[in-house]
Each structure stands twice: as structure tokens, then as C-alpha cells.
Amino acid sequence: MAKNSSSSTTVPDTAWLGRGRHLGPEPEQDVRRNLIALKAAGVIDDFLDLDPVEAARSTVLHPRDESADPGPTARRLFEARWRVTGDITVRAQLATYEPETRRKDAEGVTWVLAAEAERAWHPHWPSPATIFWPDSDRVAWDHDTVPGLRLRTTNHLPKDDDELRHRLRDVARQSWYIHVVVHEAMTPDARGQQPVSAFLPPSLRHRVVEHRGTPEQAQIADFAMKKELNVRMPRGGAVVLPMSPQGPGYDAERFTVRSVFLDGSEPTELLDRIQEFAALPRPLLADAEQALTRLRRGWHLLTPDEELVHAQSMVTRYAEALDAMTNSRDRYREAAEAAQAALADGTGGDGVPRPSAQGPAKPDGSPLSALTKAFGRFRDPNK
Structure with missing residues (x-):
């Protein structure tokens, strides 16, 4: 797979892009079961399960188009089509890849998902992630490609200063997700330990990785984020982290929330800042651009x-x-x-x-x- 690099173009407002790792034993079987169940329930119109080599050779709309080739390490290619708001068609492709064995921390199977609608994407539409993957904690499909991070849960910041700074650099430069750091002013109870991202609309929920800083990490987290990303960590508050390089429209003060109550109530101000950040133009990373091009030029599932x-x-x-x-x-x-x-x-x-x-x-x-x-x-x- 291609390495990430910044691009002069931005992600189209019609697109939904995601990339992660599945740490379970049968990732493709998990996808098949979910697609079969959703088609039987009428949630999706149809789907295809394709061998990537044969798929590249038999591209319907653009025969023999190299941009439709998912690459030599691709394991499987899935396509699905569904409708939202009655008549708006969404097309999506998910490709699974062999682990990058050269990296010691490259566990599991990497997956890349690109979806595009006929109109601008709405955060309240169904998440493309849960069209392909079952929305169950028992299926470990939701790990970021940055090691040690997972969607749909809280991820505590490393206690070691060097590890913390290394993680901040990685999430800013490599991850496709929106990263939010929440500082716990005091150790929360069971309700406060639930991720605040659970309050987000469905399509945005699976684009957010939530980090937590313990009460005693306030100073070290603030120093590391100031040093690496030029943002501050308010005690008992939260901040939406910028990408690197920083995209247009980002203002550190604007995306800092001074107080977040971790008592199970809906943190309205933080949710508003996350949704505002999600609406900003995002640079289209090189491998994300390849996934979107493959979706557009390597499509097989016709109406x-x-x-x-x-x-x-x-x-x-x-x-x-x-x-x-x-x-x-x-x-x-x-x-x-x-x-x-x-x-x-x-x-x-x-x-x-x-x-x-x-x-x-x-x-x-x-x-x-x-x-x-x-x-x-x-x-x-x-x-």
C-alpha cells in the first residue's frame, strides 16, 4: 500500500473514507456475514464479493484501468450499494490487505473503505463502516493503523513522555481519523468512562478516535501537545487535534473546550466542535486518493x-x-x-x-x- 503524503486536493464532500486493522481470525468472513444479513433485511440493495486480481481485469466501466487495481497485497475486494433518504444512492468498496510483516507492530489485516454518495455526505446517514463490519464489540475490526488505538472506546495516553509525543506525531501524520483528547479532571465512574464519541451521529461516530488523559497527566499531556502540535490541554477539558500539516480553517482556541463533564451526560459543546472540525476541508492523502479513484473507476456493481x-x-x-x-x-x-x-x-x-x-x-x-x-x-x- 502507498505511504501517506499530503495532497493539494481535498476530500470531496460526497465521500466517506476510513482505514483500519482487523485483529480477528476471519476478517473477510465477518464482512460476508454482515453483507448477507443486511441484504436480507433490505438495508442494502446488493453487494459483490470479488477476487482482487480478477476484479482489476474485469472492471466494467473502465476496462484494463490500472487505477482500479487494489495492489499486489490485496486479499479481497467487496462492493455494496444502498440508498439513503429514499433516493440517494451510495456506492462503497472495502479492500482487505495482507499485514505489513516488516513492521513489528503490524498485527492483523489492514482494510481500506471508500464510500461516495450522489450528494454531499450527511453525518446522520448510516456509517459505511457498519455496512461492511458488524457493529459489535466482539469483532475487532475497529483498530486504527496507528498501533494501540481503537474506535468506539477510550484510549488512554501513554504515561511515558517519549511514547506520548511519538503517538501525537503518528496520529497527526498517519491516521485518517479525527482525534480528540479529553482530560479527566478526576477519575470518572462507569458512566463517565464511556466514550463521548458515542453521542455523535452514526456516520461521524466511526471517524473519531478518543484519547483520555488521567488526572495526573494534565501537565505532561499539555507540554507534549504544545511541543508537537502547538495546542494546549485544558485541565478537565478537551481539544480536537489538528492534522499535520495543519489544514485550512483550524484554530486551536476554537477547537478547545475548557470543561467536559464526564458523568454520562451529553457533552454538547465538545460534540459541536467535533462536527465543526469534521466539516473543514481535509487534505486528500495519497492512499486515500487511490481508494477513491478505485471506487470511481473500478466499479462492478451496476444497477x-x-x-x-x-x-x-x-x-x-x-x-x-x-x-x-x-x-x-x-x-x-x-x-x-x-x-x-x-x-x-x-x-x-x-x-x-x-x-x-x-x-x-x-x-x-x-x-x-x-x-x-x-x-x-x-x-x-x-x-
């Missing part, structure tokens, strides 16, 4: 109307190709006939050259010259 349009297009293409072949055949036949006529003129019809009665033939009147002229007429269609 009946799309299949009809595609079939009509293929009929037109075949007719044009047949026309071109027929024209080429006619031109070759005309050239052959002209060559035979020229040869007959120069040999008297029996293939044996005849000397001219007026002496040696001029170069322009030779059989070779006649053949050259005949083929010259074939090369120039105006003659």
Missing part, C-alpha cells in the same frame, strides 16, 4: 439501468470497431487489386517481364515502378 446503458455503449463500440475493420479490409482489397493490375500491365499477364519494342524500359515504366505507384495510392486515400 439495472446502468447495465442497460453500459450494454448500449458496448454495442456502439463494437459497431464502430466492426466498421473500422470493414474499411481496412476494403482498402487492403483495393490495394491488392491495384497491385495485380500493375503487375499484369508490366508482364503481359503471364508474370514474365516483356521488353519494350522501343528499347529498354524507362525506370518510370518498369513493373516495380507500377507496383510502387499502386501501393502509393493505397497509402494516400485521396488517390
Whole structure:
């Protein structure tokens, strides 16, 4: 898979992108079971389960398009199509990849998910993550590619200063998710230990990784975040971390919440800041751009109307190709006939050259010259 790098383009407002790791034994089987159940329940219209090599060869809309190839380490490619708000179609692809064995912390199977709607994405639509993955804590599909982090739960900050700074650098540069750090002013009870991201709308919930700092980590967390990302950690508050490089529209003060009550109540101000951050333009990372391009140019799961349009297009293409072949055949036949006529003129019809009665033939009147002229007429269609 390609390494992350910043891009001059931003993520389209119609797209939903996610990347993570599945640490369970049968990731593809988990996807299949979920898609089968959702299709039976009428949640999705249809889905496909594809071998990535065959999928790249049989791309419907753009045959033999290299941008549709998920890469040599791809294990499986899944497509699903569903509708939101009645008539808005969403198309999504999920590819699974072999672990990066060169890295010691590269556990599990990496997955990349790209979804795109016909209109701007709404956070209250169903999460594409739970279209492919079961929304169950018992299935470990929701680990970030940054080691030690997981969606749908709280992730405590490392106690070691160097480890903490290393993690902050990694999440800013490598992760596709929105990262929020919440400081616990005092150790919360069971209700306060629940992630605040659970209050977010469905499509945004699985785009947020929540970090927690313990009461005694206030100073060390504040120092590390100031040093690495130029943001401050308020005691008993929260901050939405910027990406690196920092995207347009981000203001550290704006995305800092001074007080968050971890008592099980809805932290309205923090949720508003997270949703505001999610609406900002985001740089389209290189491998995210590849996933979105693959979705657009390597799509197989057509609707009946799309299949009809595609079939009509293929009929037109075949007719044009047949026309071109027929024209080429006619031109070759005309050239052959002209060559035979020229040869007959120069040999008297029996293939044996005849000397001219007026002496040696001029170069322009030779059989070779006649053949050259005949083929010259074939090369120039105006003659």
C-alpha cells in the first residue's frame, strides 16, 4: 500500500473514507456475514464479493484501468450499494490487505473503505463502516493503523513522555481519523468512562478516535501537545487535534473546550466542535486518493439501468470497431487489386517481364515502378 503524503486536493464532500486493522481470525468472513444479513433485511440493495486480481481485469466501466487495481497485497475486494433518504444512492468498496510483516507492530489485516454518495455526505446517514463490519464489540475490526488505538472506546495516553509525543506525531501524520483528547479532571465512574464519541451521529461516530488523559497527566499531556502540535490541554477539558500539516480553517482556541463533564451526560459543546472540525476541508492523502479513484473507476456493481446503458455503449463500440475493420479490409482489397493490375500491365499477364519494342524500359515504366505507384495510392486515400 502507498505511504501517506499530503495532497493539494481535498476530500470531496460526497465521500466517506476510513482505514483500519482487523485483529480477528476471519476478517473477510465477518464482512460476508454482515453483507448477507443486511441484504436480507433490505438495508442494502446488493453487494459483490470479488477476487482482487480478477476484479482489476474485469472492471466494467473502465476496462484494463490500472487505477482500479487494489495492489499486489490485496486479499479481497467487496462492493455494496444502498440508498439513503429514499433516493440517494451510495456506492462503497472495502479492500482487505495482507499485514505489513516488516513492521513489528503490524498485527492483523489492514482494510481500506471508500464510500461516495450522489450528494454531499450527511453525518446522520448510516456509517459505511457498519455496512461492511458488524457493529459489535466482539469483532475487532475497529483498530486504527496507528498501533494501540481503537474506535468506539477510550484510549488512554501513554504515561511515558517519549511514547506520548511519538503517538501525537503518528496520529497527526498517519491516521485518517479525527482525534480528540479529553482530560479527566478526576477519575470518572462507569458512566463517565464511556466514550463521548458515542453521542455523535452514526456516520461521524466511526471517524473519531478518543484519547483520555488521567488526572495526573494534565501537565505532561499539555507540554507534549504544545511541543508537537502547538495546542494546549485544558485541565478537565478537551481539544480536537489538528492534522499535520495543519489544514485550512483550524484554530486551536476554537477547537478547545475548557470543561467536559464526564458523568454520562451529553457533552454538547465538545460534540459541536467535533462536527465543526469534521466539516473543514481535509487534505486528500495519497492512499486515500487511490481508494477513491478505485471506487470511481473500478466499479462492478451496476444497477439495472446502468447495465442497460453500459450494454448500449458496448454495442456502439463494437459497431464502430466492426466498421473500422470493414474499411481496412476494403482498402487492403483495393490495394491488392491495384497491385495485380500493375503487375499484369508490366508482364503481359503471364508474370514474365516483356521488353519494350522501343528499347529498354524507362525506370518510370518498369513493373516495380507500377507496383510502387499502386501501393502509393493505397497509402494516400485521396488517390
